[in-house]
Amino acid sequence: QPEKKTESFLFLSLLIPSKENGLKLRSHEQFPSGKTVAMLRFAGVFLLCAIGVSHAHSNLRLTVESGQSLRVPEEWTFEGRASSDVELSLTFAVKHSNIKQLEDLFWKVSTPKNERYRQFLTHSELNDLIAPKPESVDSVSAWISEAGVDLHASCKWTKAREFLYCEVPVSVAESLLAVTFQQFRHDRTKQTTVKATEEHYSVPLAVRPHLDFVGGVHRFPKVGKVHSRKTKPVGGVDLQTPSSLRERYKINSVVGGQSRSNIQAVAQFLGQYYSAVDLKEFFSLLGGGFTHRSDVDKVIGPNKFPSGGEANLDVQYIMSIGANATTWFWSTAGLHNKQEPFLQWMMDIANHSLVPQVMSVSYGDEEDTLSVDYMDRCNQEFQKQGLRGMSLLFASGDAGANCKNKVLLPFFPVSSPYVTAVGGTEALLAIGTEKAALLSSGGFSNVYSRPSYQAADVSHYLTTDKDLPSASYNSTGRGFPDVAALAMDYMSVDELIPQPVDGTSCATPVFAGVISLINDALLAQGKPVLGFLNPFLYQNSKTLTDVTEQCSGGCLNHGWCAQEGWDAATGLGTPNYESLLKAAANAL
Secondary structure (H helix, E strand, O other): OHHHHHHHHHHHHHHOOOOOOOEOOOOHHHOOHHHHHHHHHHHHHHHHHHHHOOOOOOOOEEEOOOOOOOOOOOOEEEEEEOOOOOEEEEEEEEOOOOHHHHHHHHHHHHOOOOOOOOOOOOHHHHHHHHOOOHHHHHHHHHHHHHOOOOHHHHEEEOOOOOEEEEEEEHHHHHHHHOOOOEEEEEOOOOOEEEEOOOOOOEEEOOOHHHEEEEEOOOOOOOOOOOEEOOOOOOOOOOOEOHHHHHHHOOOOOOOOOOOOOOEEEEEEOOOOOOOHHHHHHHHHHHOOOOOOOOOOOEEEOOOOOOOOHHHHHHHHHHHHHOOOOEEEEEEOOOOOOOOOHHHHHHHHHHHOOOOOOEEEEOOOEEHHHOOHHHHHHHHHHHHHHHHOOOEEEEEOOOOOOOEEOOEEOOEEOOOOOOOEEEEEEEEOOOOOOEEEOOOOOOEEEEEEEOOHHHHHHHHHHHHHOOOOOOOEOOOOEEEEOOEEEEOOOEEEEEOOEEEEEEOHHHHHHHHHHHHHHHHHHHHHOOOOOOOOOHHHHHHOHHHOEOOOOOEOOOOOOOOOEOOOOOEOOOEOOEOOHHHHHHHHHHOO
16 A cells, blocks of 8 residues: 555654754644544554653654744844853753642632632642652653753752753753754843754653753843933823822822731843932932832842843832832843843742742733743743732833734733733823823733633723724734833933833833732731732722723824723723722622
């Protein structure tokens, strides 16, 4: 039967590794249905034989993160092949155990009216739940050890052994992952990084079932910018200060500090450090009318000179709105060849027994530049922190609808169903009235479907908005942002100079500070903190101030338009501290 022989040869050829693609297994739907059974019988025998061979001696490999973009970002210039003795940091994300149970518990503790609502796990309880199986740890360890890596001298496990962090020479990394590494230099910062951009990496067939991905191979450090202006805004709108924001969002003179166990934090990457001198100057100029602390309580990671405008902005405004609460600055280095900063931050959080209850983060990438393997694992990390009672708030981005070639490109992590995405508004003349900011990013995930907590609200928007963008988007995806706050005309202090700043990176620490104040009041009442916010927010949308005017930009004539109810420019609306606190206290 010549035809069947041809097909068997075709399947066998797919199992032979290649430099370009590694080993790739195709699903039976890609073959003629009438011959699938014979082919799969052959494949089954072949795979059983292959799996029986020690992975240390087998040439069979599987490509990992095949969806990860290999495109070199703008401002990075190729300098040549990386020297074989350059040290790289690789992070091996070992597969969790009980991921279905993890997600089930996450929704139970996050959903009002569930009998387990806000009954969070301790760090040790969480680690007992998700710790990888011993065979997974052994498989990954053996593979790396057999490449000549001393696990004790060059590697370090997290407490639950879900991450293994190793520093190895380029020569060892290339052997482990079957790729070639190149060196790049950033045009503006002059920092260097080493990445593989010619082909996707692969791992032995026997290792692949135990590994989600390897960090430090493809993803370039993201270089963020704060939208800063040097001129006063026009139209009679004053610059935003702590006092004006406190009045606008019904906080007034309320401060935290009733519970020292209430901790808020900002996360920073890529060499963004805050200045303690700028913080004191900021409060000396703008800290009147409410009790506040003028010092950050704890710094995790580096905090060097010079400081950065992004970090200064975030610290100054989370400490102004969440005034008098314990504040941490969580810093992760980057922009060099030994770090993938966002992954490093997630690994650090997973390894800390004590973490903040509120975390404000201004960081993101276009969703289509990341692999699903990577994003799925990030989502598991977000669920883990939600199970511990953390509220994760991410800036939605400053690109409006982010239209490219008539396609709307969403951002991640804000496209994740497991975080709270914060969009931006700008002020109208009257206190309490706002309109969508042109820069406020929003849209719909192309990877993750719409979660049930927002299904009704988002469906209402898509069926009632008569002026949706004309570009292509996924109308069934997870919609973002979830909420918003003012994102324009902030007064911040950088290098002792007061200056105006714009961006959703302004809005996010403000909304985070409101949640921190609510947590402080809940703890003082003997109640648990809010944890993952979204189910609570969507069930209590009337506690937010709806924004119904203007459209975001970023696409042809306009982006997403604000309207009554949820919209893809401002989410459910802006915070009202008094209403949110009442709803939170009554939710248990």
